[in-house]
Amino acid sequence: MSEITTDQVAHLANLARIALTPEEIDKLTGELSVIIDSIAKVSQVATADVPATSHPIPLTNVFRPDVIGDTLSQEEALSGAPEHDGSRFKVSAILGEEQ
Amino acid sequence: MTDARSSRGPRHAAETTPDSRGATDRDLTGTADYGHQTGTVDLTRLSAASLSELLHAREISSVEVTRAHLDRIAAVDGDVHAFLHVSRDAIDTAEGVDVLRRSGDQLGPLAGIPIAIKDVLCTLDMPSTAGSRILEGWIPPYDATVVRKLREAFLIPLGKTNMDEFAMGSSTEHSAFGPTHNPWDLDRIPGGSGGGSAAAVAAFESPLALGSDTGGSIRQPAAVTGSVGVKPTYGGVSRYGAIALASSLDQVGPVARTVIDAALLHDVIGGHDPRDSTSLRDAWPSFAAAARAGQLKRNLNGVKVGVVKELDAPGFQAGVHQRFHETLDLLASNGAEIIEVSAPNFEYAVAAYYLILPAEASSNLAKFDSVRFGLRVNPVGGGTVEDVMSATREAGFGDEVKRRVILGTYALSAGYYDAYYGSAQKVRTLIQRDFAAAFEQVDILVSPAAPTTAFKIGEKVNDPLAMYLNDVTTIPANLAGIPGMGLPMGLAPEDGLPTGLQIMAPARADARLYEHGAAIEALLEDSWGRTLISQAPELKVSK
Amino acid sequence: MAQPAELMDFDKAIELFEPVLGFEVHVELNTKTKMFSDAPNFFGGEPNTNVTPVDLGLPGSLPVVNEQAIKYSISLGLALGCEIRPSSRFARKNYFYPDLAKNYQISQYDEPIAFDGSVEVELADGRLFQIPIERAHMEEDAGKLTHVGGATGRIQGAEYSLVDYNRAGVPLVEIVTNIIYGAERDAPELAKAYVSTIRDIVRSLGISDAKMERGNLRCDANISLSPRGSGKLGTRTETKNVNSLRSVERAIRYEIQRQAAILAAGGTIIQETRHWHEDTGVTSAGRPKSDADDYRYFPEPDLLPVAPSLELIEELRAALPEAPAIRRRRLKEAWGFTDLEFQDVANSGLLVEIEETAAAGASAAQARKWWTGEIARLANAASVDASSLVSPADVAELIGLIESGELTDRLARQVLEGVVAGEGSPSAVVQSRGLAVVxxxxxxxxxxxxxxxxxxxxxxxxxxxxxxxxxxxxxxxxxxxxxxxxxxxxxxxxxxxxxx
Structure with missing residues (x-):
């Protein structure tokens, strides 16, 4: 079995900003242990001589010319906002500081 | 019943038998505008290719076609639940296209033909939720590139189709807005994540649909609903405006009832998009021409067809296994050389996929934070923005999304990256090598498109691992970026439900899929004496 | 409000500890469009107007790399003496913050575009110091937060915050130094001279407006103290919010004195971010750095590797302006200044202005006298950059009028005031103010x-x-x-x- 614990799941939930309930954490801990056991086998064949593939079709140097295009209007930009002050998105007080 | 191969000859489409249910029947006789004389036809039963001919000949109007499909949706979608949203503008749009056509404008082959759009794609005029509560009611301020291309080709968007939340699932049961039902058996799943799009075409609610395929979400639903779906070469169709699940795996593609229809739609949505860095600049051939050539040829003379040993597993449903081997025999007797190939690393494909996908998804789904769009849930007694984000994501995401986001967060965590995500990317390399070796021996690879027929709703929803194994045959193509097609392979003897064949071709050889796919489709239908979809039971029609 | 901490006398601190430095300087590139979208690279305007779906991180939107930003980054890498990586790639740095539209920042991680460089920095007394550059990598800026409510407009105590994403996606290059040893008591001055040199480099390249007060150029300063003879590195702090050259010097000096006092009293330094407060001249504790900072970097799947051709690199190398150190030596010789005079000029940050004034026909000595004298005085009084007051051409004209005997120095000062007040060129001011008879x-x-x-x-x-x-x-x-x-x-x- 994988070594994943409820504390670990709670930590991951915090990193992922999901306020899981204790019941969900318990359930997920069990499920993830099973899933991780079954997927951990990737490391069996992933030897050092095998390069990683991050893009299925290799391309390089895909660029855009430095030319200004269309922007959203302020109204469009704010159209989906749960809350705004007419020009800016509004959020509750921030606890942590910028990184 | 309508013959899906009607485009082989002129006017076959119009000579079909009237549909007995009548709800969406319309009498073309004496339609003054068009002077059509051939009797009553149910426009929802026609292929897009047939509709195209009739529209171009001005024997029918786009308004008539569109209305027939809207009526059909009204009649059956209460049971099927393929749609999350039905457009209010479809008739107006169709009218506009009719006006253009009457004024003599040269319109493309799919102009005036309705299409259903998977809800993962952004549409300016309709909500785009990706099946998630967190995006309920969100109307994007922009169109996905493929949606823009549909509009520019004058297709008629009918509405948005249901899907597993953020395309995470193989059954459409993980939609926040309730499951879609398989038109073949309403108690069963229509596959996923694009169960809505597959069910919409299988239930004759739309002749065409758009899907997205990250690990099989187009091909597996096609398999279990008796329809045709194609995952193009990665980069062949723009992802701009497709709400991302796993960026390096996602690909938008066509869903239809025939290979030619899928090809016609692929011709419209494909091609380079400067807004998607991973979009290929290739000059693509006409896929419709390739499909027509294959259908005309009706054989596989000299075609080397590879059977991937590892994708012909004994654990598959017996009827699937049986139909697959019958199909191989049919191909062999029609000129194909069947060659068994081995892809030893496919054994690791599902594992690699369930590391890469959750990892990328955990990052892609971070944007759903209640600040710029979508749901906001304030915790009881208020809280900081961090609390609001966490409460929103807890309330707005379903169980499967949470499961995969947590899994992906884990896979990317410090100390685990190399063992999990890093290793999975190496497996990806190995799988690409397996494909490369196989395609040195063969022209196309085939396998079942799904290991089973449609299972019962609720049967696997609480067993994530069992659910994940539904994509065992489709996942390798996503990992390697190659194109794959799912098409009907007959009904499983034990349950009478559709089975699907998967065809895969090397990257950029999508045309090969359409050519051989259309030939195989024609051979199978000749062997059955009719189309598979015509054997679907009638749906109860509510008025 | 941040309270001043207990400080050790600076000389005493240096006697007991060796300061060890490291800098992360962020440079905003002045491309026309953003790093990954074609929105205008301009963030002074009406909030949330210079945005596309990409800058707002709308679902479905995708980034596309600005080619000019790549070229600017390569040029900067070359000017820093760096190697340009044959293939570099973007990565996602994952963390949640409301100014970060996607809740990940597209940056570079294990494959930065430029690495292994060195920058020569000159201290006021002319001593040279090599600052080792670990890397320069490309990334995107975040949006701007405004904290509302509470007394100070700061994050602490605010009732809510407002977000403007106009700055989101502005191209940045982050220049990271290796650990810098041996600065000793010059550490504060060296820090200032380093940032000033980076500013000169990016200005001479023309790739950034490089105004610290506007945030075009931002410096995060890492400082730790190593007890003399211990051979051990101390725990470091990272000081942010340092928005002027003067602040760089003051903040380093402050941190050295603060850390020394704590260490001497037997305390321990907390590894943390500290914020510099210009008004009070102190740093205050911010977010603790810990293992919880798990950014889950992984290669950005929406973008492809950047593999500049050797031809492009050599083309950009050939187009590089003279390195600041070489340029300074050349100018000093050409102008015939004494060491002291030239240091005066170099420290004033007015090298470009004096050079251009001399190029417009004035003597270098006169140009130096006016720029570092009267013009600098006016600029100080108005708290603006001297270069924003008057053009080198006008100064050259003014000097011409003096040298031809048409103006005395005293009257020239009056003319200068007129020019600064926007009354026109020096000769126009002489006319309009009736100073011609003078x-x-x-x-x-x-x-x-x-x-x-x-x-x-x-x-x-x-x-x-x-x-x-x-x-x-x-x-x-x-x-x-x-x-x-x-x-x-x-x-x-x-x-x-x-x-x-």
Whole structure:
């Protein structure tokens, strides 16, 4: 079995900003242990001589010319906002500081 | 019943038998505008290719076609639940296209033909939720590139189709807005994540649909609903405006009832998009021409067809296994050389996929934070923005999304990256090598498109691992970026439900899929004496 | 509010500890569009107007790399003496923050575009110092938060915050140094000189406006203290929010004194971010750095590797401006300045202005005198950059007027005020303010000065009421001017002089 614990799941939930309930954490801990056991086998064949593939079709140097295009209007930009002050998105007080 | 191969000859489409249910029947006789004389036809039963001919000949109007499909949706979608949203503008749009056509404008082959759009794609005029509560009611301020291309080709968007939340699932049961039902058996799943799009075409609610395929979400639903779906070469169709699940795996593609229809739609949505860095600049051939050539040829003379040993597993449903081997025999007797190939690393494909996908998804789904769009849930007694984000994501995401986001967060965590995500990317390399070796021996690879027929709703929803194994045959193509097609392979003897064949071709050889796919489709239908979809039971029609 | 901490005397601190430095300087590139979208790279305007779906992180949107930003980054890497990586890639840095539209920042992680460089920095006394550059990588800026409610407008105590994403996606290059040893008591000055050098480099490349007060150039300073003889590195702090060259120097000095006091008292330094407060001149504790900072970097799947051709790299290398250190040496020689004079110029940050003024025809000595003298004084008084007050061309013209004798220095200062006030070019101000005649007075005054020098008691006599004593001076001036002077005007001037 994988070594994943409820504390670990709670930590991951915090990193992922999901306020899981204790019941969900318990359930997920069990499920993830099973899933991780079954997927951990990737490391069996992933030897050092095998390069990683991050893009299925290799391309390089895909660029855009430095030319200004269309922007959203302020109204469009704010159209989906749960809350705004007419020009800016509004959020509750921030606890942590910028990184 | 309508013959899906009607485009082989002129006017076959119009000579079909009237549909007995009548709800969406319309009498073309004496339609003054068009002077059509051939009797009553149910426009929802026609292929897009047939509709195209009739529209171009001005024997029918786009308004008539569109209305027939809207009526059909009204009649059956209460049971099927393929749609999350039905457009209010479809008739107006169709009218506009009719006006253009009457004024003599040269319109493309799919102009005036309705299409259903998977809800993962952004549409300016309709909500785009990706099946998630967190995006309920969100109307994007922009169109996905493929949606823009549909509009520019004058297709008629009918509405948005249901899907597993953020395309995470193989059954459409993980939609926040309730499951879609398989038109073949309403108690069963229509596959996923694009169960809505597959069910919409299988239930004759739309002749065409758009899907997205990250690990099989187009091909597996096609398999279990008796329809045709194609995952193009990665980069062949723009992802701009497709709400991302796993960026390096996602690909938008066509869903239809025939290979030619899928090809016609692929011709419209494909091609380079400067807004998607991973979009290929290739000059693509006409896929419709390739499909027509294959259908005309009706054989596989000299075609080397590879059977991937590892994708012909004994654990598959017996009827699937049986139909697959019958199909191989049919191909062999029609000129194909069947060659068994081995892809030893496919054994690791599902594992690699369930590391890469959750990892990328955990990052892609971070944007759903209640600040710029979508749901906001304030915790009881208020809280900081961090609390609001966490409460929103807890309330707005379903169980499967949470499961995969947590899994992906884990896979990317410090100390685990190399063992999990890093290793999975190496497996990806190995799988690409397996494909490369196989395609040195063969022209196309085939396998079942799904290991089973449609299972019962609720049967696997609480067993994530069992659910994940539904994509065992489709996942390798996503990992390697190659194109794959799912098409009907007959009904499983034990349950009478559709089975699907998967065809895969090397990257950029999508045309090969359409050519051989259309030939195989024609051979199978000749062997059955009719189309598979015509054997679907009638749906109860509510008025 | 941040309270001043207990500080150790700086000299004492340096006696007990060796300061170890490291810098992360963020440079905003002045491309026309953003790093990954075609929205205008401009964030002063109406909030949330210079945004596309990409900058707002809308579902479905995708980034596409700005080619100009790549070229600017390569140029900067080359100017920092870095290697350019044959293939570099973007990565996602994952963390949630409301100014980060996607809740990940597209940055570079294990494959930065430029690495292994070195920058020569010159201290005020002319000593040179090599700053080792670990890497320079590309990334995107975040949006701007405004904290509302609470007393200070700061994050602490705010009721809510407002987000403007106009700045989101602005291209940044982050320049990271290796650990810098050996700065010793020069650490504060070295920090300032380093940031100033980076500023000079990006300005000479023309790739950034490089205004610290506007955040175009931002410096995060890492400082730790190593007890003398211990051979051990201390725990470091990272000081942010350092928005001027002067602050860089002050903040480093402060942190050295603060950490030294804690360590000397047996305390431990907490590894944390600290915020510099310009107004009070102190740093305050911010977010603790810990293992919880798990950014889950992974290669950005929406973007492809950047693999600049050797041809492109060499083309950009050939187009590089002279390195600041080489340029300084060349100019010092050309201008004939003493070490002190040249340091004065270099420290003023007005090298470009003086060079351009000299190029417009003025003598370098005069250009130096005016820029570092009167113009700098006006700029200080107005708290603006000297370069924003007047153009090098105007200064050169002003100097020309002085050298041709049309203006005295005193009158030239009046003309300068007019130019700064927007009244036009120096000659236009001479005209409009009626200072043209003054040039005649200038000649008269010179002659009066000569005459007074010969008859030093005349002014005292006039002050004593013997106004007729002026006659002797008037006569001498008339003689010197060969009768072309206006005797009445000379008399007025002499009497004025007596009243001064």
């Amino acid at each position: 040039s005649d007075d200038g000649a008269l005054i010179a002659a009066i000065d000569d005459a007074l020098a010969a008859q030093p008691d005349v002014l005292d006599k006039i002050r004593d009421g013997k106004v007729q004593a002026a006659g002797a001076v008037i006569g001498a001036v008339m003689k010197a001017m060969k009768g072309t002077a206006d005797a009445a005007r000379v008399r007025e001037l002499v009497l004025e002089r007596a009243q001064q």
